[in-house]
Amino acid sequence: xxxxxxxxxxxxxxxxxxxxxxxxxxxxxxxxxxxxxxxxxxxxxxxxxxxxxxxxxxxxxxxxxxxxxxxxxxxxxxxxxxxxxxxxxxxxxxxxxxxxxxxxxxxxxxxxxxxxxxxxxxxxxxxxxxxxxxxxxxxxxxxxxxxxxxxxxxxxxxxxxxxxxxxxxxxxxxxxxxxxxxxxxxxxxxxxxxxxxxxxxxxxxxxxxxxxxxxxxxxxxxxxxxxxxxxxxxxxxxxxxxxxxxxxxxxxxxxxxxxxxxxxxxxxxxxxxxxxxxxx
Numbered sequence: 001x002x003x004x005x006x007x008x009x010x011x012x013x014x015x016x017x018x019x020x021x022x023x024x025x026x027x028x029x030x031x032x033x034x035x036x037x038x039x040x041x042x043x044x045x046x047x048x049x050x051x052x053x054x055x056x057x058x059x060x061x062x063x064x065x066x067x068x069x070x071x072x073x074x075x076x077x078x079x080x081x082x083x084x085x086x087x088x089x090x091x092x093x094x095x096x097x098x099x100x101x102x103x104x105x106x107x108x109x110x111x112x113x114x115x116x117x118x119x120x121x122x123x124x125x126x127x128x129x130x131x132x133x134x135x136x137x138x139x140x141x142x143x144x145x146x147x148x149x150x151x152x153x154x155x156x157x158x159x160x161x162x163x164x165x166x167x168x169x170x171x172x173x174x175x176x177x178x179x180x181x182x183x184x185x186x187x188x189x190x191x192x193x194x195x196x197x198x199x200x201x202x203x204x205x206x207x208x209x210x211x212x213x214x215x216x217x218x219x220x221x222x223x224x225x226x227x228x229x230x231x232x233x234x235x236x237x238x239x240x241x242x243x244x245x246x247x248x249x250x251x252x253x254x255x256x257x258x259x260x261x262x263x264x265x266x267x268x269x270x271x272x273x274x275x276x277x278x279x280x
């Protein structure tokens with residue numbers, strides 16, 4: 001099945017949902033223009049607007065931050081987008097009954113050069129773990145993408161920080177950064193140096209990584225939004241891998257699961273500073 005076939009199924013489904021009043025709007029992707037490098041988010045509110053919805057390899061943005069709209073809303077969701085929606089429901093940012101998840105089987109999005117995006121190259125999810133509707137794509141389960149994770153080291157971290165200009169684009173693109181006032185903004189002075197120092201950049205990125213512990217859905221929206229080419233997700237990924245290894249938890253997979261950082265059990269491991277279990 002091709003993108004074109006999925007797109008037709010998507011348009012037909014959304015037209016029916018809007019016509020029958022099952023939803024009041026559909027958040028999806030619009031057709032890419034010559035001046036836009038990705039398919040932009042759009043909201044379809046009438047049956048005829050469903051014909052404007054697009055689905056192709058440049059449907060890159062995570063649409064979860066655009067929830068909630070007023071009334072029952074459907075969202076066109078890649079697997080990572082669906083995980084983000086699930087996590088917003090789990091964190092009680094949106095009620096489950098207000099959103100209809102249209103899961104799009106996804107073989108991975110591509111960059112402007114036609115190569116797989118880094119997040120997609122490492123993604124193991126090809127179908128939304130939670131969805132009200134599934135628009136399948138048989139090729140999604142057969143496509144093999146290269147793992148580009150690389151090593152963790154102090155040198156790599158410093159090299160990534162050198163690229164950062166502390167513009168906060170990664171925060172603005174992230175579904176999980178929904179706080180009305182960010183911790184980074186609370187400590188900003190009325191002036192900033194022309195070039196932010198290493199300490200300020202390290203504090204921001206490590207602080208954000210801690211805030212996303214057990215919440216990151218590995219969608220890559222942060223690094224896709226970065227104008228400086230910082231591998232922002234690499235910093236958070238270390239925390240994500242730690243959470244999965246120690247607690248067996250991945251964000252956005254189970255709508256009934258309690259957030260790992262908001263629950264505790266006597267059986268939880270007590271991992272020491274240098275690693276290992278302090279009970280051993």
